[in-house]
Amino acid sequence: MKYILFLLIGFFSLSGYADESSFQNTLNQLISKNFSTRFQVIEEIIDSEHPRTKFVLQSLLKNKIYYIKHQKSVALMLKKDGKYVLSSLINGNHIGIFSKREIKKIGINNKIRKKIKANLSILDLAHSDKLVRLKSVKNIYSSINQDTFNILRLLEKTEHDIDVKNSISIAINIYNLDNKHASERIKAIKYLYGNLEPIVKVRLNTLASNDSDKEVRLAATVSLKSIESKTNVFKILETLFFGMSYGSVLILAAIGLSITFGVMGVINMAHGELIMIGAYTTYVVQLLMPNYIGLSVLVAIPAAFIVSGLVGVLIERGIIRHLHGRPLETLLATFGVSLVLQQAVRTIFSPLNRSVLTPDWMSGSLEINGILSLTWNRLYIIAFCLIVFLVLVMVLKKTSLGLQVRAVSQDRNMARVMGVRSNWVDAMTFGLGSGIAGIAGVALSQLTNVGPNLGQAYIIDSFMVVVFGGVGNLWGTLLGGFGLGIMNKLMEPAVGAVLAKVLILIFIILFIQNRPKGLFPQKGRSGEN
Amino acid sequence: MRSYKNKVKMVLAASLAITLNVTAFAADTIKVGVLHSLSGTMAISETTLKDTMLMLIEDQNKKGGVLGKKLEAVVVDPASNWPLFAEKARELLEVDKVDVIFGSWTSVSRKSVLPVIEELNAVFFYPVQYEGEESSKNVFYTGAAPNQQAIPAVDYMMNDIGIKRWVLAGTDYVYPRTTNKILRAYLKAKGVAESDIMINYTPFGHSDWQTIVSDIKSFGSTGKKTAVISTINGDANVPFYKELGNQGMSASDIPVIAFSVGEEELSGLDTTPLVGHLAAWNYFMSVDAPENDDFIAKWKAFIKDDKRVTNDPMEAHYIGFNMWVKAVEKAGTTDPSAVQEAIIGVTTPNLSGGVSAMMPNHHITKPVMIGEIQADGQFDIVWSTSGLVAGDAWSDFLPGSKDLIADWRAPLSCGNYNVKTAKCSGQNY
Numbered sequence: 007m008k009y010i011l012f013l014l015i016g017f018f019s020l021s022g023y024a025d026e027s028s029f030q031n032t033l034n035q036l037i038s039k040n041f042s043t044r045f046q047v048i049e050e051i052i053d054s055e056h057p058r059t060k061f062v063l064q065s066l067l068k069n070k071i072y073y074i075k076h077q078k079s080v081a082l083m084l085k086k087d088g089k090y091v092l093s094s095l096i097n098g099n100h101i102g103i104f105s106k107r108e109i110k111k112i113g114i115n116n117k118i119r120k121k122i123k124a125n126l127s128i129l130d131l132a133h134s135d136k137l138v139r140l141k142s143v144k145n146i147y148s149s150i151n152q153d154t155f156n157i158l159r160l161l162e163k164t165e166h167d168i169d170v171k172n173s174i175s176i177a178i179n180i181y182n183l184d185n186k187h188a189s190e191r192i193k194a195i196k197y198l199y200g201n202l203e204p205i206v207k208v209r210l211n212t213l214a215s216n217d218s219d220k221e222v223r224l225a226a227t228v229s230l231k232s233i234e235s236k237t238n239v240f241k242i243l244e245t246l247f248f249g250m251s252y253g254s255v256l257i258l259a260a261i262g263l264s265i266t267f268g269v270m271g272v273i274n275m276a277h278g279e280l281i282m283i284g285a286y287t288t289y290v291v292q293l294l295m296p297n298y299i300g301l302s303v304l305v306a307i308p309a310a311f312i313v314s315g316l317v318g319v320l321i322e323r324g325i326i327r328h329l330h331g332r333p334l335e336t337l338l339a340t341f342g343v344s345l346v347l348q349q350a351v352r353t354i355f356s357p358l359n360r361s362v363l364t365p366d367w368m369s370g371s372l373e374i375n376g377i378l379s380l381t382w383n384r385l386y387i388i389a390f391c392l393i394v395f396l397v398l399v400m401v402l403k404k405t406s407l408g409l410q411v412r413a414v415s416q417d418r419n420m421a422r423v424m425g426v427r428s429n430w431v432d433a434m435t436f437g438l439g440s441g442i443a444g445i446a447g448v449a450l451s452q453l454t455n456v457g458p459n460l461g462q463a464y465i466i467d468s469f470m471v472v473v474f475g476g477v478g479n480l481w482g483t484l485l486g487g488f489g490l491g492i493m494n495k496l497m498e499p500a501v502g503a504v505l506a507k508v509l510i511l512i513f514i515i516l517f518i519q520n521r522p523k524g525l526f527p528q529k530g531r532s533g534e535n
Numbered sequence: 536m537r538s539y540k541n542k543v544k545m546v547l548a549a550s551l552a553i554t555l556n557v558t559a560f561a562a563d564t565i566k567v568g569v570l571h572s573l574s575g576t577m578a579i580s581e582t583t584l585k586d587t588m589l590m591l592i593e594d595q596n597k598k599g600g601v602l603g604k605k606l607e608a609v610v611v612d613p614a615s616n617w618p619l620f621a622e623k624a625r626e627l628l629e630v631d632k633v634d635v636i637f638g639s640w641t642s643v644s645r646k647s648v649l650p651v652i653e654e655l656n657a658v659f660f661y662p663v664q665y666e667g668e669e670s671s672k673n674v675f676y677t678g679a680a681p682n683q684q685a686i687p688a689v690d691y692m693m694n695d696i697g698i699k700r701w702v703l704a705g706t707d708y709v710y711p712r713t714t715n716k717i718l719r720a721y722l723k724a725k726g727v728a729e730s731d732i733m734i735n736y737t738p739f740g741h742s743d744w745q746t747i748v749s750d751i752k753s754f755g756s757t758g759k760k761t762a763v764i765s766t767i768n769g770d771a772n773v774p775f776y777k778e779l780g781n782q783g784m785s786a787s788d789i790p791v792i793a794f795s796v797g798e799e800e801l802s803g804l805d806t807t808p809l810v811g812h813l814a815a816w817n818y819f820m821s822v823d824a825p826e827n828d829d830f831i832a833k834w835k836a837f838i839k840d841d842k843r844v845t846n847d848p849m850e851a852h853y854i855g856f857n858m859w860v861k862a863v864e865k866a867g868t869t870d871p872s873a874v875q876e877a878i879i880g881v882t883t884p885n886l887s888g889g890v891s892a893m894m895p896n897h898h899i900t901k902p903v904m905i906g907e908i909q910a911d912g913q914f915d916i917v918w919s920t921s922g923l924v925a926g927d928a929w930s931d932f933l934p935g936s937k938d939l940i941a942d943w944r945a946p947l948s949c950g951n952y953n954v955k956t957a958k959c960s961g962q963n964y
Contacts, residue, residue: 113915357582
């Protein structure tokens, strides 16, 4: 532990120059197959205070340390052009090039990983970036001990950033919850009043039931109550967020259908597969630009719109056009198309799921406090869904295409008399709806599997939202999606995911019986038919 | 027009000739039926097994086939449709006259095939880990029974990691429900309180895991070390693990140990946030054994893709196929009854450097391994049994089945013999 203090205060002393061969000997003990022996060796490495310790720990974490089987010695492995190049961990000297069978990785398990991370995290307490410092203090919360406590006490005095300083005080007070003086314990409880970190709650729970001092027990109980009520509020907010994000996925999947089904009256069973094509487009775009994952998702949006849109136009021109006014045949034909598309994807891309990478800016979560954290990908998808929705509403309201689409959907014959090329409008409408499905595929590729079955999973939900919201009404789709999403998430904790789904379906059946046209019935001639 | 008709006739004649040719040729071959879904939901897992079988058969033919005859694969597609499994099995046995079938993935498809293969007395190899509670005269279970996967995994979590609180999360169908029933009984027998067990089921293909992951997080925030035992199957895993990563539930806080997630499932996923989560199997691609290196090299060459991975059910087929070959050679015939008798006690090398044997209850001996997910989508083996574990068809932890044993050798020849009442319940399984 001493070497950490050395590093923290800035003593990169060369005095701790341990004998290199003895350090290599310690490293070589890592070859042991037994993980608890490995753990002990790693403790030894940490205690050795050797200047390469941090490097060794980081390399272990990255799975870069191998041993050469016949030499029984441990070294750093770097893969170059498919070859395994080994070099010394101590001075970086080149050892040689080996084949895969001659070397073996030194694996680590969770216990070792945790130990190494905790140690590296303490090193980060002196990092120049305040966010790194903040994270490393928070990592210490649940594992704080005498050593880290002492380090934090030192740091508290020199820390300038207010956030980091606050979190250091929280950590110190968490440690003080076990202070031997009752008054100190009460002080700590008072300081942590209303703090929502899970570890605080755990500690207070033990204090409230086990502490020897009556006042401490009382203070802990009071504090727990305030945590409890705050927790409940945040849990409700969390559920609402979950519902919104589930709803936005439903809306994205359904909104294209709302156009083709609602406006054109075509029951397109291949809608799910158009979503799937959008997701595969994302995958292909990522293959084409492997070094720009962050950008690739943005590029994929127009690409998926175009690809799915074109496939949609093809389906419309090739099949649906010839079945105009025969809904049952259309349904069967598009169902056939969906099977063809699925099997085509299986043949082209293999039946295995494809891995679509999530860009850094979409991973992880936005932490509001110890209880509520909102995942970034969901936040982006909610925003994305709203943007797509607004753009679509604008297209239908403000452009001439939108005007013609509305005209054809309200009265096809009259529109034709007025000079609207209804055939062209049909193709464009179907293309637009399909393109939007493609965009939904880009969003879904960030949440779920990109595989041949992706579409099937969403087709029923999409129909449900469209029917519930009211056929042909975009606002109905929006409200219907959010409504069903939130309803589902409210029920899920109480009755489980399986039953929640069943209840939603029952609800929709009852709802449709009472209001066959959904939340927002379409007005106009076609609506009345 | 005439010339067109002529052309059609010629093509027909030619194709007829080819068909006849094949039939003539087929008389000198031993037919191996492959019953894996190549379309529908399960195609994702089963197509690989079909390819594995084709590779094994090709390999055996290079070595001169079996009993001096070449092997011929008959591949059918039951399309992830459970009743179709039974029809296709019948077609394989009655129309194609295959001598053995390798197939199925889900338990429900196996149960669907069962009456057909028992009626027609076939030899059937089932390569996937399953819930046990079954032993048929006609089925050879080369995947893990619960005591070869679930129970050792729970032991590891309890003893080596010190887990006190358990979440049993699964997909809502027979394998997770039965496994969780066994695990719940086992945990209670080990003194785990009812309030420290949370059971959660989700539909097939569940994709919105926000609430459940958040529930698991709060269940695990009581200060007691918590773990998730996952029997979540198939496509639902990717969104589940993505949600774990995004909500920051790391393996050092709440580890997840899965029974249905292997190298293949992870190949569709960025595993960086999942490092340290676990899986229990009888084989991992990362096993350090020369047999395994050879198998991987052969597989990559066969499938012509250097990125493809191998997994546990593939090894099960490897073992099962080699056992069948040995049994046929031992019996000197492919006659099902003779093979069923000959195969008991047959041993073949597995891919982890040991030797697996077929037990009298039609299950095999296998090592049990626990692996931790790495950033490259592979597993690092962190624990394994010192020897091999024999599969137990009937769990010792369920009241209905703890007195049952299966032994297909004469004179017992029973799949569910009750040692207390000394009776065989008479059914074949």
